[in-house]
Amino acid sequence: KQEVTQIPAALSVPEGENLVLNCSFTDSAIYNLQWFRQDPGKGLTSLLLIQSSQREQTSGRLNASLDKSSGRSTLYIAASQPGDSATYLCAVPLSSGNTPLVFGKGTRLSVIA
Amino acid sequence: DTEVTQTPKHLVMGMTNKKSLKCEQHMGHRAMYWYKQKAKKPPELMFVYSYEKLSINESVPSRFSPECPNSSLLNLHLHALQPEDSALYLCASSRALAGVVETQYFGPGTRLLVL
Numbered sequence: 001k002q003e004v005t006q007i008p009a010a011l012s013v014p015e016g017e018n019l020v021l022n023c024s025f026t027d028s029a030i031y032n033l034q035w036f037r038q039d040p041g042k043g044l045t046s047l048l049l050i051q052s053s054q055r056e057q058t059s060g061r062l063n064a065s066l067d068k069s070s071g072r073s074t075l076y077i078a079a080s081q082p083g084d085s086a087t088y089l090c091a092v093p094l095s096s097g098n099t100p101l102v103f104g105k106g107t108r109l110s111v112i113a
Numbered sequence: 114d115t116e117v118t119q120t121p122k123h124l125v126m127g128m129t130n131k132k133s134l135k136c137e138q139h140m141g142h143r144a145m146y147w148y149k150q151k152a153k154k155p156p157e158l159m160f161v162y163s164y165e166k167l168s169i170n171e172s173v174p175s176r177f178s179p180e181c182p183n184s185s186l187l188n189l190h191l192h193a194l195q196p197e198d199s200a201l202y203l204c205a206s207s208r209a210l211a212g213v214v215e216t217q218y219f220g221p222g223t224r225l226l227v228l
Contacts, residue, residue: 034217036219043222046217100158100161
């Protein structure tokens with residue numbers, strides 16, 4: 001059974017710092033891994049999707065890496081801003097096709113101005 | 114248009130009420146999903162529809178009844194809910210390609226409170 005773990009559960013940093021969020025998964029036979037952002041009481045916004053054949057993906061100040069063999073992914077946020085404050089979730093598909101996502105519990109990020 | 118819309122945004126209902134949640138997308142996606150998210154927990158899958166047919170039901174109680182009347186629309190009919198069903202209900206959609214796992218796009222959710 002696939003399990004996804006995210007550490008830390010919460011993180012508070014001053015504005016401008018670079019930071020890393022961690023995600024690990026127990027079954028390395030994944031098809032892809034997706035990082036989401038969720039603001040309080042809101043839906044999920046997809047940030048980055050890394051295919052199993054890729055090592056990293058970048059979007060603006062965000063960089064996500066994937067190491068399938070070790071069952072790990074990291075989300076790197078450069079030059080953090082107060083607007084980055086949210087919960088960040090990573091998720092992997094349960095299998096191929098139209099499959100549900102298995103989510104980690106998320107990391108709650110607070111960027112202090 | 115990469116948007117999934119959900120209505121209503123908020124819903125308060127009594128345990129004897131019947132209500133429906135609505136989800137709509139116009140991206141041509143043929144897979145649609147309902148997830149339930151309790152406070153400070155990750156989303157958990159409830160149902161998956163593929164080409165308007167129910168493909169996965171994660172042992173959800175019958176007081177939740179999904180319906181996919183066409184390729185753009187997904188409903189969740191609610192009846193005789195319990196207070197513990199209060200949660201954020203998220204809809205998502207993705208392209209339905211055999212053997213390929215595509216990005217899921219999520220709606221903003223409906224926050225449900227059952228009194």
